[in-house]
Amino acid sequence: MKKSLKSPDVKLRNELVLVVVIKLLILMTIWWFFFKDQRANVDIEAAWPETSTASKHSKTGESL
Numbered sequence: 001m002k003k004s005l006k007s008p009d010v011k012l013r014n015e016l017v018l019v020v021v022i023k024l025l026i027l028m029t030i031w032w033f034f035f036k037d038q039r040a041n042v043d044i045e046a047a048w049p050e051t052s053t054a055s056k057h058s059k060t061g062e063s064l
Helices: 002-034 044-060
Strands: none
Touching: none
């Protein structure tokens, strides 16, 4: 009798796991095709004044 009570719960759990796995596969596929080769070039020399000014202001309590 307990088996019949748990059967809908097990079925629901299996369906939810399947849906989550399918969604993850779809998201991974979208990422693979559209975002895999995207890179952000960061120029450290250009970024340095921004970070050093922000750290100076944060130490003194001033706002930018």
